[in-house]
Amino acid sequence: GAVVSQHPSWVICKSGTSVKIECRSLDFQATTMFWYRQFPKQSLMLMATSNEGSKATYEQGVEKDKFLINHASLTLSTLTVTSAHPEDSSFYICSASPHGHLNTEAFFGQGTRLTVV
Amino acid sequence: AQTVTQSQPEMSVQEAETVTLSCTYDTSESNYYLFWYKQPPSRQMILVIRQEAYKQQNATENRFSVNFQKAAKSFSLKISDSQLGDTAMYFCAFATDTGTASKLTFGTGTRLQVTL
Numbered sequence: 001g002a003v004v005s006q007h008p009s010w011v012i013c014k015s016g017t018s019v020k021i022e023c024r025s026l027d028f029q030a031t032t033m034f035w036y037r038q039f040p041k042q043s044l045m046l047m048a049t050s051n052e053g054s055k056a057t058y059e060q061g062v063e064k065d066k067f068l069i070n071h072a073s074l075t076l077s078t079l080t081v082t083s084a085h086p087e088d089s090s091f092y093i094c095s096a097s098p099h100g101h102l103n104t105e106a107f108f109g110q111g112t113r114l115t116v117v
Numbered sequence: 118a119q120t121v122t123q124s125q126p127e128m129s130v131q132e133a134e135t136v137t138l139s140c141t142y143d144t145s146e147s148n149y150y151l152f153w154y155k156q157p158p159s160r161q162m163i164l165v166i167r168q169e170a171y172k173q174q175n176a177t178e179n180r181f182s183v184n185f186q187k188a189a190k191s192f193s194l195k196i197s198d199s200q201l202g203d204t205a206m207y208f209c210a211f212a213t214d215t216g217t218a219s220k221l222t223f224g225t226g227t228r229l230q231v232t233l
Contacts, residue, residue: 034219043208043223044162091160095219106152106212106219108162 002028002098006109013084013116021079021112023050023094029074030096035067038091038111050077050094084116119144119211123224130199131232137184138194138227140209146170148214151185152221153194157205165207167218168192196229204231 003026013019023033031052036044048069049057056069066088068080081088091113095106120143130136142151153165168176168185176183180200184193196203209224 032217032219034221043225044221046220046222049220093160093162095162095221097217097219104167104218105164106154106162106217106221111160 001105002026002096002107004094004096004107004109006092006094006112008112009110010113011115013114015085015116016083018080018082019084019114021081021092021094021114023077023079023096023109025075025096025098025107028096028098030077030098031074033071033077033094033096034106035069035077035079036093036095038093040091044093047079047092050079052077081114084114086116089114089116119146119149119213119222121209121211121222121224123209123227125227126225127228127230129230129232130196132199132201134199135195135197136199136229138196138207138209138229140192140194140224142190142192142209142211142224144190144211144213146213150212150214150218151183151192152210152212152218153181153183153192154208154210154223155203155205156208156226157202162208166194170214199231201231201233203229205229 033050035047050071052071071077093111094109151168155163180197210221
């Protein structure tokens with residue numbers, strides 16, 4: 001199957017700093033990628049749709065200035081948590097589907113655990 | 118907007134037994150896709166099974182099968198011959214026909230524990 005890779009797997013940062021998380025499709029091109037957030041023992045909530053070459057689409061309630069998304073190439077989307085605070089601590093997961101699997105399966109990165117101290 | 122509801126926060130089953138996880142959803146769409154994803158302790162999301170709403174036949178993948186009741190908006194997962202490796206969080210998920218399989222609305226999850 002297709003492979004989606006996230007980096008880093010975990011990160012600890014100080015309150016007020018920014019953190020960048022990368023999501024790469026390793027063996028396919030993805031014009032669209034998706035970012036999810038998962039709180040401990042809770043479900044995945046869609047944060048935003050990352051569109052290659054254009055602005056991301058954010059879900060209601062997600063601050064676009066807090067969570068900056070850049071999709072500069074067909075294989076890379078980045079999520080930057082700006083001026084991070086402890087309440088931003090969470091597990092962030094990206095997903096994408098190859099063109100031939102658009103309606104069949106989502107391929108997920110391994111996730112990034114962010115801890116803001 | 119779509120909603121997905123999983124009413125069983127936790128389930129337990131003995132090895133080799135059968136267990137059914139419940140899922141209901143709400144949508145005004147006529148065609149869509151339903152999924153069950155597994156999240157083991159590694160937290161890597163893994164597709165278990167998929168169902169297209171326009172197909173009446175229930176999907177089956179080895180020990181995993183679904184009971185899809187479109188009129189009732191119900192999509193339960195049956196795991197037969199449960200194995201220790203099935204221990205995980207299971208999420209029911211919904212995707213619209215106009216979106217992609219990666220744009221998902223998830224249920225709250227059911228934590229399944231398989232015991233000896």
